[in-house]
Amino acid sequence: MxxxxxxxxxxxxxxxxxxxxLDRKASLLSAQHKPIRVPLRFFTEAEAxxxxxxxxxxxxxxxxxxxxxxxxxxxxIDRQLAGPYGRDRFRYTQPPFEDAPRELGYQGSAxxxxxxxxxxxxxxGFHFLAPAAQDEALRKIESTMFFSLLRQNTIEGMFCDPxxxxxxxxxxxxxxxxxxPRMSNFDEIEKYYGKAFRPKPVSLRQxxxxxxxxxEDEP
Amino acid sequence: MKTLPAVDAVIVGGGWAGLLxxxxxxxxxxxxxxxxxxxxxxxxSDYSTDMDELDYAIRFRMMQDLSKETVTLRHDAARRALPLxxxxxxxPGSGVGGSGExxxxxxxxxxxxxxxxxxxxxxKYGANALPESHAVRDWGITYNELEPYYTRVDKLLGxxxxxxxxxxxxxxxxxxxxxxxxxxxxxxxxxxxxxxxLFRDAAKSLGYHPYPAPSAxxxxxxxxxxxxxxxxxxxxxxxxxxxxxxxxxAQPTNLLLPVIEKxxxxxxxxxxxxxxxxxxxxSKPAAARGVSYVAxxxxxxxxxxxxxxxxxxxxxxxxxxLLSGIGEPYDPATGRGTVGSNLTHQVTVGAATAFFDRxxxxxxxxxxxxxxxxxxxxxxxxxSGLNFMRGGYFGARGYGFQPIGAFGVLPNSxxxxxxxxxxKAAISCYDRTATIGFAGEHLAYKxxxxxxxxxxxxxxxxPLLRLTLDWRDNERKMAAFATPIAVQVARAMGAREINPFPxxxxxxxxxxxxxxxxxxxxxxxxxxxxxxxxxxQHWQLPNLFILGGSTFPQNASANPTPTVLAFVYRxxxxxxxxxxxxxxxxx
Numbered sequence: 001m002x003x004x005x006x007x008x009x010x011x012x013x014x015x016x017x018x019x020x021x022l023d024r025k026a027s028l029l030s031a032q033h034k035p036i037r038v039p040l041r042f043f044t045e046a047e048a049x050x051x052x053x054x055x056x057x058x059x060x061x062x063x064x065x066x067x068x069x070x071x072x073x074x075x076x077i078d079r080q081l082a083g084p085y086g087r088d089r090f091r092y093t094q095p096p097f098e099d100a101p102r103e104l105g106y107q108g109s110a111x112x113x114x115x116x117x118x119x120x121x122x123x124x125g126f127h128f129l130a131p132a133a134q135d136e137a138l139r140k141i142e143s144t145m146f147f148s149l150l151r152q153n154t155i156e157g158m159f160c161d162p163x164x165x166x167x168x169x170x171x172x173x174x175x176x177x178x179x180x181p182r183m184s185n186f187d188e189i190e191k192y193y194g195k196a197f198r199p200k201p202v203s204l205r206q207x208x209x210x211x212x213x214x215x216e217d218e219p
Numbered sequence: 220m221k222t223l224p225a226v227d228a229v230i231v232g233g234g235w236a237g238l239l240x241x242x243x244x245x246x247x248x249x250x251x252x253x254x255x256x257x258x259x260x261x262x263x264s265d266y267s268t269d270m271d272e273l274d275y276a277i278r279f280r281m282m283q284d285l286s287k288e289t290v291t292l293r294h295d296a297a298r299r300a301l302p303l304x305x306x307x308x309x310x311p312g313s314g315v316g317g318s319g320e321x322x323x324x325x326x327x328x329x330x331x332x333x334x335x336x337x338x339x340x341x342x343k344y345g346a347n348a349l350p351e352s353h354a355v356r357d358w359g360i361t362y363n364e365l366e367p368y369y370t371r372v373d374k375l376l377g378x379x380x381x382x383x384x385x386x387x388x389x390x391x392x393x394x395x396x397x398x399x400x401x402x403x404x405x406x407x408x409x410x411x412x413x414x415x416x417l418f419r420d421a422a423k424s425l426g427y428h429p430y431p432a433p434s435a436x437x438x439x440x441x442x443x444x445x446x447x448x449x450x451x452x453x454x455x456x457x458x459x460x461x462x463x464x465x466x467x468x469a470q471p472t473n474l475l476l477p478v479i480e481k482x483x484x485x486x487x488x489x490x491x492x493x494x495x496x497x498x499x500x501x502s503k504p505a506a507a508r509g510v511s512y513v514a515x516x517x518x519x520x521x522x523x524x525x526x527x528x529x530x531x532x533x534x535x536x537x538x539x540x541l542l543s544g545i546g547e548p549y550d551p552a553t554g555r556g557t558v559g560s561n562l563t564h565q566v567t568v569g570a571a572t573a574f575f576d577r578x579x580x581x582x583x584x585x586x587x588x589x590x591x592x593x594x595x596x597x598x599x600x601x602x603s604g605l606n607f608m609r610g611g612y613f614g615a616r617g618y619g620f621q622p623i624g625a626f627g628v629l630p631n632s633x634x635x636x637x638x639x640x641x642x643k644a645a646i647s648c649y650d651r652t653a654t655i656g657f658a659g660e661h662l663a664y665k666x667x668x669x670x671x672x673x674x675x676x677x678x679x680x681x682p683l684l685r686l687t688l689d690w691r692d693n694e695r696k697m698a699a700f701a702t703p704i705a706v707q708v709a710r711a712m713g714a715r716e717i718n719p720f721p722x723x724x725x726x727x728x729x730x731x732x733x734x735x736x737x738x739x740x741x742x743x744x745x746x747x748x749x750x751x752x753x754x755x756q757h758w759q760l761p762n763l764f765i766l767g768g769s770t771f772p773q774n775a776s777a778n779p780t781p782t783v784l785a786f787v788y789r790x791x792x793x794x795x796x797x798x799x800x801x802x803x804x805x806x
Binding site for chain 2: 059064090091096103105138151155159160161164172175176177178179181182185188189190193194196207208215
């Protein structure tokens with residue numbers, strides 16, 4: 001049994017206005033002034049802090065709006081890696097593993113979990129660095145499989161339905177004007193030619209009124 | 220192995236082809252029918268909560284489980300093939316309904332001359348017009364013979380569209396370059412996303428002939444001849460890779476399953492992993508005896524049947540024949556053998572990605588709502604000045620874009636791929652970007668084929684299917700021809716920046732192309748070059764029928780599902796009207 005690890009988040013770092021699904025219990029963070037401790041499923045606390053810091057350089061919180069930090073991307077990635085995706089449940093993993101031309105896709109035997117664990121070893125202390133030094137450290141690993149996964153998973157965690165633990169409070173969707181799963185655009189599709197139609201986002205749970213089991217909770 | 224009581228018909232695969240055959244036989248005969256589907260059972264009502272981009276569109280929840288079985292690929296026969304370890308260029312579905320659940324429901328017909336491609340091309344351009352290594356064949360049937368079945372397909376699906384050619388009469392606003400159709404579409408065109416309207420107006424201003432894309436994601440309530448009613452599309456934008464939440468998109472689970480479930484003579488077994496077709500080579504004529512499969516319980520089962528239908532999509536239709544030792548495997552060195560030949564994929568490229576200064580509201584749309592033009596996809600195309608054969612159509616569809624997949628598509632002028640500058644540009648471009656697509660024909664070549672992989676195995680220990688596949692000059696030149704046309708249209712649409720398609724190089728399994736891989740068990744007018752007749756009947760085993768794109772000798776520009784279904788209707792008619800009375804060869 002692994003020692004329990006937590007990622008400590010304050011309402012402030014999460015934007016302070018979010019409804020956040022925590023341990024399948026919705027908590028209104030704006031009502032909490034105390035920092036909350038999110039139990040980690042895969043990362044150690046140090047790993048989660050590095051991932052949070054690195055994701056936040058990929059999608060920074062800056063003048064163009066909230067970034068990976070407010071969306072809770074590190075929590076999203078932790079859950080993904082703990083679930084079937086992290087252990088390559090759906091990938092063909094029979095040997096032999098051989099090098100291939102790029103067009104044949106990733107041929108390695110390492111699972112996302114292993115890629116993260118190995119990649120994070122090279123980023124020890126990353127979360128203590130200044131942003132410019134963090135960018136420099138990431139530039140050095142830009143061409144690695146680890147960075148490419150981290151970048152992809154950061155985008156996923158920024159823009160996924162909140163049921164997966166990312167896109168907290170739908171900050172990602174608000175940033176780009178995506179309204180989430182709307183049941184119908186029948187009346188609007190031909191009405192807004194050339195004009196932005198930006199309805200308030202709804203999550204899948206809000207739109208359907210049902211609880212959906214995300215793939216990361218499947219065996 | 221446990222042997223079950225014999226049935227009249229066993230159908231391998233519960234997707235569009237298999238379930239349409241099951242429906243036709245169940246409605247019109249008293250045959251005792253078993254459908255074996257490898258994936259899970261599914262119902263139309265399962266889709267009430269599936270609008271989750273991550274699990275469906277990114278993690279591929281509805282697709283084949285590659286941990287159990289994939290294919291291997293090499294670009295040419297001199298190289299070693301390696302397994303495609305994750306989904307990429309194509310997305311075969313799994314479970315009841317197959318790929319017909321997660322499709323986009325784009326339903327154009329093939330051009331009339333596609334079916335007689337070798338003859339028509341040779342007549343018109345000479346015997347040497349096709350590339351030297353081509354393996355192009357006639358199908359053994361004409362468009363005119365198939366047209367009534369296409370019309371039945373449109374009525375089954377309730378296709379929305381605007382006809383351009385009714386019995387030879389050309390109609391403005393429809394596709395005047397398509398083959399004749401006997402009737403107008405059952406329902407009017409869909410509503411149009413803004414991007415498609417910009418494309419339509421630009422194409423028209425350049426002298427092209429845009430028309431509303433034919434769509435089985437229907438525009439309004441429709442009741443089909445089986446009495447199945449569906450409501451119209453709500454343009455929620457969750458089509459490709461999803462089942463339809465409101466049932467407007469034609470799917471096997473909403474059109475075929477409800478009919479089948481009312482008949483007592485059909486049993487659908489999900490979780491049944493078929494491994495072999497058993498056959499008797501000594502009887503005259505030789506005959507399939509049934510199929511063996513592993514049930515979800517793990518038991519090995521033999522299901523004897525008087526009629527065997529393979530409807531398990533291109534790859535496994537071909538693989539089952541190879542694994543079962545039915546027919547002669549194709550050998551590219553000698554040209555002998557037929558099983559596995561004529562592997563083709565559609566030439567689908569994002570010909571021009573355009574960046575606008577206006578919002579497009581791209582979350583609204585459907586997988587098939589859009590505008591196309593086919594001025595370069597016609598059997599009377601003026602080829603002077605063209606350095607390739609055949610052609611394709613251009614399109615601007617409003618698929619309904621979701622953020623994980625669409626965020627970060629940027630003009631070539633922006634080099635950053637992460638960080639503040641990238642984020643700012645990606646936010647700004649997010650809803651101002653769209654791609655004009657081109658879908659072209661892929662000719663068959665002697666060098667593109669399928670056989671069994673000598674190294675890699677599936678979860679049960681059976682060899683994987685090996686694809687030997689690459690693009691050749693004809694496809695590269697076609698894509699190079701299409702790109703500036705799309706760029707010109709994008710410019711006329713008012714794009715402020717345009718990324719032209721960078722060019723077709725080696726076949727790339729890492730980017731989605733289409734799920735329109737065809738060939739392997741092709742039809743034709745003689746057993747010398749084909750596996751089945753145009754009735755989809757196996758030449759050597761007359762009680763074996765093979766349904767689906769595996770029977771297409773070469774790829775058209777058009778999406779294949781209506782053509783797959785038209786051939787199933789035709790085969791079902793021949794079986795019900797003739798074969799059951801006098802079992803034996805139909806052709």
